[in-house]
Amino acid sequence: MSQNAAPKSIQSNLKAFLADRFDLSQGKAKEEETVLEIKQNIVFKGANLWILIFAIMVASVGLDTNNTAVVIGAMLISPLMGPIMGVGLGLGTNDFDIIVQSVKNWGIAVLISILTSAFYFWVSPLNEAQSELLSRTAPTLWDVLIALFGGFAGIVAGSRAEKSNAIPGVAIATALMPPLCTAGFGLATGQWNYFFGACYLFWINSAFIALATYVVVRLLRFKPKEFIDPKRERRVRRYVGLFLLVTLIPSVYTAIEVVRESLFKRNANEFIARELSFENSQVINRHLVYSRKGSHIDVTLYGQPISDEMINRITLRMPNYHLEECSLDIIQDFQQEAGIDVTTIELLNERIRAGIIEDLYRRNENQIKNRDDRIKLLEKEIIDYRSRDINTLDLIEEIKVIDQNVAAISVSPAFVTNIDSLSTDTLYLVYVNFHKKPTTKETQHLENWLQARIKTEKIKIVQD
Structure with missing residues (x-):
């Protein structure tokens, strides 16, 4: 008995220790205070709107000059997190009025931000896309993770009675401000691939920040909104559920595709490194195209050509790298x-x-x-x-x-x-x-x- 009691005691003590360390209820502010604070940050007017305009201007300058430090400075003063966290709060508490108000102000913030950025890039003498801009035109796995965990940090820090040294808005602005400025650049220069790509990235990031807020609100068991009329309550719940589905289904689908594309590129690069390494030929260029209907790898070799038989053997080894639905094209123009x-x-x-x-x-x-x-x-x-x-x-x-x-x-x-x-x-x-x-x-x-x-x-x- 004593031999079995010792491991159980250690296990229970460990559980108690972890539960105490990771308990979100400790230091939690009153629910009414957290809700009130989020509601106050939802509306964009007056000083809040001017701060957003100034932050977008600063971020646009940083992106235009490829100065990361300036972009980070803009994130420190950005108020973009309010409406998005409001959406997550409304979803978590079945408060459709908060959702409507948050979406409305989110749209205002997006419009003002894009127009402000577009104005800057329209008058700026520098009209070339820098690397900081180029990296904000398509969602990647890392962008999704930044948005998701930034959203978690935002709502957890915002629900504390004593505010920590963390600035949750910075983590959230990391996922939001650069895409908005890039969209403004695309609008100002007429490069619509930049505009639509950056807007799509901003939408995905916003959805995952709202999702993170929704999850934490549920975990903290915020009190749902009460209705006097049961019919209105059922109708609101349906609206909230529909909005949740419309928001999350495309976002989750995109996240899955982003992960699949990342895995494809990793496997393709590993395949090229291992299978296309020859003494008398060198890979001088590679082009990886991901598609659900069938991905494609283009490789250009320089040096002694390899035989068709060798190419066929290499192609047959592609399933070993999880590239079953992928085609391979080896270009040997150069010899x-x-x-x-x-x-x-x-x-x-x-x-x-x-x-x-x-x-x-x-x-x-x-x-x-x-x-x-x-x-x-x-x-x-x-x-x-x-x-x-x-x-x-x-x-x-x-x-x-x-x-x-x-x-x-x-x-x-x-x-x-x-x-x-x-x-x-x-x-x-x-x-x-x-x-x-x-x-x-x-x-x-x-x-x-x-x-x-x-x-x-x-x-x-x-x-x-």
């Missing part, structure tokens, strides 16, 4: 031409890394008579390319702000020829040397910024 000396190939590879030799040969096939003519033609083309080179020095100061992990960079024009149609297109090849291995997100941010900076989407990054 060394026989008859060109090694020195010339190394020179060309250094200047135009994407395998320009093959493309130039195909474009000028009728002019090439022998090896000497071929080399002369390639040298002439290199000179022409140098005349179109972007002055990399002009980008250095901006790149230092965008990504301090970049050690060296070179930007050069290049040609890409389609194997099937033999049509030729021009792109910019960017060679980047990093201090340490970059993440996929970091590389994507750099590529997006370069596209906006050089004013073309036709860019390929080669890492070293």
Whole structure:
């Protein structure tokens, strides 16, 4: 008996300890005080509205200049959390009047914020999308987590009798202010992909903040609103339930898709790293496209081509990486031409890394008579390319702000020829040397910024 009693005693003591440490009822303010405080922050008028306008202006400046510290400063004064927490409170207490009032003021706040940001970007001399803007155009798993846990922090801190040093509005503003400013940028510059992408991200973040508030209100067992008329009570409950479904179903669906896309990209990158590693060929570009109907992986190889048999064997191993419904396309446009000396190939590879030799040969096939003519033609083309080179020095100061992990960079024009149609297109090849291995997100941010900076989407990054 004594031997069994000891483990039970330890277990009960541990449960009691954890229950005491994580008990939200300790230090809880009076329910009426918490509800009153949330209601007071719902309405946007007077000083509250002016503070929102000033905060949006500050955030827009920070995003326009790619200054993270300024964006954080704007979050410190942002009052955006009020209406969204009001929605969660209304859902948790079956108070449809609070929901209607919160949605109304939420709409006012969104409209004023977007118009304020659009006005700033309309008069701003800087009209190029910086990395801080580019990262707020589509929801990711991290955005959903920030919104959800920011919402939890907001309602828990707001329900305390003694307010802590935590500023819950900052966590919530992290998920709300940058998308609104990005939407304003898209409206001011007519780039609707930015506008709609940022608005969608803002909607998803708002929904998860309201969801977090709803969950905590339920856990704290806030008293539901009482009705004298039972019919009105049933009608209000139906309205609340319908609003909850309309809000949460798209949000949960999007969150699931975001998680699936993140898992797909992780599995695809692992597949490329393990299965497409060859001694005489190198992956110089990858394009991952996620879709529920069937994802797609495009990989460009430079060097010695791999056989169709090898490609088939690699494709058959894709299910090992949970890529069953995914198709693979390996592009092998770039390979060394026989008859060109090694020195010339190394020179060309250094200047135009994407395998320009093959493309130039195909474009000028009728002019090439022998090896000497071929080399002369390639040298002439290199000179022409140098005349179109972007002055990399002009980008250095901006790149230092965008990504301090970049050690060296070179930007050069290049040609890409389609194997099937033999049509030729021009792109910019960017060679980047990093201090340490970059993440996929970091590389994507750099590529997006370069596209906006050089004013073309036709860019390929080669890492070293």
